[in-house]
Amino acid sequence: MNLLQLLAQGDAVTVSVAVLLLAMSVSSWVVILWKAWLLRRAALDVGRSTAAFWQAPSLEAAQQHVTAFDREALVLPLIVATRLPEPGSLASAGDKSQQLTRLLRDALHRVLDKLQFGQVLLATVGSTAPFVGLLGTVWGIYHALTGIASVGQITIDKVSGPVGESLIMTAAGLAVAIPAVLGYNIFGRLIGRIEADLEGFARDLRELLTHGAPAPAQALETEG
Numbered sequence: 372m373n374l375l376q377l378l379a380q381g382d383a384v385t386v387s388v389a390v391l392l393l394a395m396s397v398s399s400w401v402v403i404l405w406k407a408w409l410l411r412r413a414a415l416d417v418g419r420s421t422a423a424f425w426q427a428p429s430l431e432a433a434q435q436h437v438t439a440f441d442r443e444a445l446v447l448p449l450i451v452a453t454r455l456p457e458p459g460s461l462a463s464a465g466d467k468s469q470q471l472t473r474l475l476r477d478a479l480h481r482v483l484d485k486l487q488f489g490q491v492l493l494a495t496v497g498s499t500a501p502f503v504g505l506l507g508t509v510w511g512i513y514h515a516l517t518g519i520a521s522v523g524q525i526t527i528d529k530v531s532g533p534v535g536e537s538l539i540m541t542a543a544g545l546a547v548a549i550p551a552v553l554g555y556n557i558f559g560r561l562i563g564r565i566e567a568d569l570e571g572f573a574r575d576l577r578e579l580l581t582h583g584a585p586a587p588a589q590a591l592e593t594e595g
Contacts, residue, residue, distance in 0.1 A: 385536055388507040389543070392500065396547045399496045402489040403554040410561045413443050413486065417565055420446035421572050430580075445482050445565070449573050452478035453580055468581045475573045482569060486562045490555060497552035504544015511537030 419440040427433030434450050441447045452474040455467070514536070 384510050385507060385540075388503060388510070388540060391503055392507075392540075392543050392547050395496045395500055395503070395551075399493055399547065399551040399554070402492055403550060406489050406554070406558050409443065410486070410558060410565070413445055413565055414561065416440055416442050417445055417568050417572075421568070424450070424572075443485070445485070445569065446572065448478045448482055449475060449569070449576060453576065468577065471577045471580055475577055479569060479573055483562075483566055486565060490558065490562075493551045493555040493558070497548050497555055500548035500551065501544045504540045504542075504547070507540025507544070508537040511540060 420437045423436040423440050424433045424446070427436045430450070430453075434447070437447050437450060453471060455470050455474075
């Protein structure tokens with residue numbers, strides 16, 4: 372008896388659980404494939420963009436160089452955020468270091484939101500899919516027990532279908548949850564590395580602009 376035959380014998384609860392697990396699986400795999408592509412590009416772009424920035428002769432030239440390498444717009448927002456607000460507002464209150472800290476922090480949060488997108492879905496699927504499968508398992512066992520009670524004795528034809536449903540739902544729940552959990556953990560480590568690189572760049576950028584430099588070329592030489 373195959374999966375389609377088992378689902379055909381099931382009721383609305385069984386079909387609903389199967390459809391929900393299918394939707395969870397498809398959505399998690401879409402996020403997994405997309406984030407694998409995104410983070411691979413991001414890790415490469417951040418390294419090349421920061422290197423291009425420090426090799427530029429001025430901040431304006433650095434922004435142009437970074438644009439050519441920063442395909443996912445992860446480093447460029449930090450550079451753009453260094454433009455101080457116009458005087459006369461609370462945003463311009465405080466010294467230059469405080470303003471840069473606030474602007475870079477906000478820009479960094481927006482960039483990290485882009486990297487973190489989809490992590491909540493993977494965590495949700497990984498934690499709930501086994502329980503959704505368990506619901507199908509319990510429902511299949513309930514069908515088996517009611518089938519036995521209706522005939523007063525245990526027969527293979529009464530319990531094979533419901534027991535098959537329960538076993539398939541258990542396996543389906545695990546099959547949906549395991550890739551989501553693995554993807555969440557792997558992507559979490561990659562995001563952590565990229566986040567550390569971006570935070571380091573933002574800190575160095577703030578120090579550069581806070582202390583200033585007599586000339587762009589000389590500033591580049593002192594930064595190394």
